[in-house]
């Protein structure tokens with residue numbers, strides 16, 4: 364079932380003409396005639412959950428915006444796509460930007476928003492240009508601007524280019540960044556829905572979440588909710604990379620067997636090698652052993668049951684010859700580099716985790732380092748303003764707990780026995 | 787390249803127009819800082835103290851604020867980068883797919899370390915985090931262009947083209 368990626372293969376799919384020829388913008392028209400409250404109800408009923416990482420129900424989040432306040436309300440579309448392993452939002456912006464814009468119209472109308480910002484990571488210059496052109500087309504056609512489709516509803520869309528900082532994908536870091544500041548997250552509460560951008564109520568949603576809205580409005584919440592499982596409705600774009608035959612972005616209905624999905628769609632492990640482990644939801648998600656990957660289903664519940672998470676849908680496959688200690692050294696270096704530095708447990712913890720994992724990788728570690736790692740992780744969980752700290756501690760704990768022998772082997776051998784490269 | 791001093795720094799006509807449009811897009815002036823820094827970097831090549839002071843003055847904010855923001859974000863450059871700025875991804879999937887080997891190759895071929903710039907100003911090298919292109923790892927970004935599924939062969943071709951003065955079309959390699 365293709366919802367988000369339905370147009371990806373079409374020629375010139377990024378143009379208004381092609382989007383409209385496929386029925387595009389009918390959902391926005393329909394929404395504008397439904398009344399905002401009815402649209403919110405429909406999205407709640409659909410069960411749509413956020414695709415940015417946390418999986419929070421979109422309609423419920425919109426419901427947190429206070430009613431009748433004497434302030435503007437803002438929408439921030441999160442196109443920061445910084446979670447390592449994730450490369451799906453760029454495909455939406457490249458190949459179907461009008462679906463995103465139509466979704467923005469629907470969400471904005473539902474919540475009573477008149478200005479939407481799309482926060483795009485700074486590297487996506489091509490995707491920014493594509494999306495800007497689509498925004499311009501939508502303005503020219505009267506789909507954006509002071510009187511959207513003649514409904515009297517006003518909506519402006521502004522694209523804001525980031526400048527290289529993973530932390531700006533965190534919703535309050537993102538808000539700070541749009542305000543022209545360093546992307547240092549804010550304490551919650553207050554949540555952005557109450558006090559967000561420019562101190563006003565703000566909805567932050569991922570590109571893919573917003574892009575699911577046209578289908579939900581067109582086909583109805585029930586149709587969407589009939590796909591997938593009761594708690595993971597609909598479809599999701601999965602970014603599959605690493606040691607698989609056919610890496611790429613695959614849209615998949617929830618509820619299928621996790622490993623069968625990878626075998627069927629991505630061709631299984633590269634070169635017929637044995638599977639060692641899988642990262643199911645971006646580098647922040649705890650690792651799955653091969654057995655766990657084979658018994659999991661592709662949905663939020665099953666991965667939570669396995670102590671991991673679906674996250675941003677970024678699946679990275681490790682074959683038998685991948686060194687997990689080296690992989691973890693890369694991961695911890697990343698978080699140490701990206702910690703914004705305002706909370707000591709994160710700033711110090713990420714730094715030390717990287718130091719310790721690196722020394723194990725190079726053969727200079729000791730057995731007591733393993734318990735030290737777990738202790739440092741414990742001090743990093745739930746002690747900081749945002750969850751970047753947890754996002755580093757969670758995978759580290761899981762690698763060390765589930766693959767402890769691999770770490771021990773590095774320590775006893777004084778180094779690594781795996782090939783320097785696997786690709 | 788001419789040297790800009792505080793007195794001569796100003797957006798050119800095209801960028802001034804874009805700057806004015808940017809100001810209108812945000813409800814608060816200070817929010818235009820990131821886009822204004824992009825415009826300045828595009829025009830002046832890097833964000834020197836003087837350029838930052840100019841941008842701050844245009845937004846009526848303290849220069850230290852512009853300075854702090856420029857330092858926080860990795861894509862804002864306080865120093866000039868090379869004419870071809872090589873950004874090699876060093877994150878998870880790219881490292882599985884051989885980015886370490888590519889790094890050694892580039893260092894050797896161009897004669898610089900990450901963070902460095904060749905004396906002739908042609909190349910600079912930076913190791914960057916996940917570029918959002920892991921399905922086609924390993925990935926190299928040169929200026930604003932992505933080169934995917936990089937091999938040593940393709941890397942050679944990219945560098946050769948750059949030495950001749952043009953960034954190749956990724957499709958043509």
Ligand SMILES: Cc1cc2nc3c(=O)[nH]c(=O)nc-3n(C[C@H](O)[C@H](O)[C@H](O)COP(=O)(O)O)c2cc1C
Pocket residue numbers: 412413414415416417418419421441442443444445446529530531532533534535567568569570572573749750751754
């Ligand atoms: C460190 C960190 C980085 C994040 N990066 C992203 C990102 O790049 N894109 C994204 O959509 N959400 C990201 N998130 C999640 C956002 O904070 C937020 O939950 C999300 O944008 C909400 O949208 P959704 O409900 O539609 O998923 C990140 C969170 C954290 C803690």
Ligand code: FES
Pocket residue numbers: 447448449875876877878879880881915916917918919920923924925
């Ligand atoms: S890890 Fe290199 S592009 Fe994602």
